[in-house]
Amino acid sequence: MEESEDVPKDFIKLKSEKLSVDEVSELVVSPYCGAVSLFIGTTRNNFEGKKVINLEYEAYTSMAETEMKKICRDVRQKWPSVKHIAVHHRLGVVPITEASVIIAVSSPHRAESLEAVMYCIDTLKASVPIWKKEIYEDEYSWKENKECFWANSEK
Amino acid sequence: RLSPGRRRRRGPAAEGSSPRDGGSMRCQVSVLYFARSAELAGLRCETLSVPREITSLQLWEEIVKVHPRLAIIRDQVVFAVRQEYVLLGDQLLVLQPGDEVAIIPPISGG
Numbered sequence: 337m338e339e340s341e342d343v344p345k346d347f348i349k350l351k352s353e354k355l356s357v358d359e360v361s362e363l364v365v366s367p368y369c370g371a372v373s374l375f376i377g378t379t380r381n382n383f384e385g386k387k388v389i390n391l392e393y394e395a396y397t398s399m400a401e402t403e404m405k406k407i408c409r410d411v412r413q414k415w416p417s418v419k420h421i422a423v424h425h426r427l428g429v430v431p432i433t434e435a436s437v438i439i440a441v442s443s444p445h446r447a448e449s450l451e452a453v454m455y456c457i458d459t460l461k462a463s464v465p466i467w468k469k470e471i472y473e474d475e476y477s478w479k480e481n482k483e484c485f486w487a488n489s490e491k
Numbered sequence: 492r493l494s495p496g497r498r499r500r501r502g503p504a505a506e507g508s509s510p511r512d513g514g515s516m517r518c519q520v521s522v523l524y525f526a527r528s529a530e531l532a533g534l535r536c537e538t539l540s541v542p543r544e545i546t547s548l549q550l551w552e553e554i555v556k557v558h559p560r561l562a563i564i565r566d567q568v569v570f571a572v573r574q575e576y577v578l579l580g581d582q583l584l585v586l587q588p589g590d591e592v593a594i595i596p597p598i599s600g601g
Contacts, residue, residue, distance in 0.1 A: 396523065466601070478526050486578070
């Protein structure tokens with residue numbers, strides 16, 4: 337295809353089904369890009385010595401999508417050579433070791449997509465209205481990202 | 492060209508109101524609760540009647556009147572009003588009927 341036809345696209349999705357690294361990478365692949373950079377956020381099985389049985393995610397979906405679009409817009413301003421961006425976040429129950437978020441970015445050369453992926457995950461953690469509940473054997477806990485400026489830092 | 496005496500028709504909501512009157516006029520907003528705030532309030536969404544012009548802190552206090560258990564998270568929440576984050580404080584909100592107001596506990600996406 338002509339480069340003019342390879343219009344930069346943002347692929348944003350919140351879904352309850354298992355996320356696919358293959359699917360997300362393929363969304364951003366472009367014949368004009370030599371690099372696809374990827375971040376996969378996976379779920380750990382322990383926190384402060386407690387065994388995590390399950391994780392559940394919920395979202396203010398309409399605003400989460402809006403905030404994710406803002407992140408994509410910011411990425412394109414900071415790294416104009418970025419071609420496609422995909423951010424998939426899982427909602428509902430996420431079993432341990434499965435991916436809760438996958439971010440993929442393509443660019444002609446690797447520096448931009450690597451930096452853009454890091455910016456995406458850092459900013460998502462600071463601004464996208466999604467909440468994670470960790471369920472332990474005897475209790476549960478709503479997690480708070482340290483990037484969230486309205487969380488209390490002391491517990 | 493409209494003559495100076497002619498004005499556009501205005502709807503009933505605007506008739507008789509002045510900028511200073513906002514506090515006495517109320518409107519129905521959709522309040523959305525998430526995560527811990529949904530557990531404390533016992534529900535995920537409802538319609539509340541609140542003053543149209545109100546500070547974000549006053550709006551919080553209106554909501555806590557309805558759901559007193561929310562008081563314990565006051566220092567850890569922000570609002571999202573029409574999907575823009577608003578801190579609890581002196582910021583004056585001008586609400587429209589049907590506006591979405593969400594209680595946003597500390598986020599943990601990603």
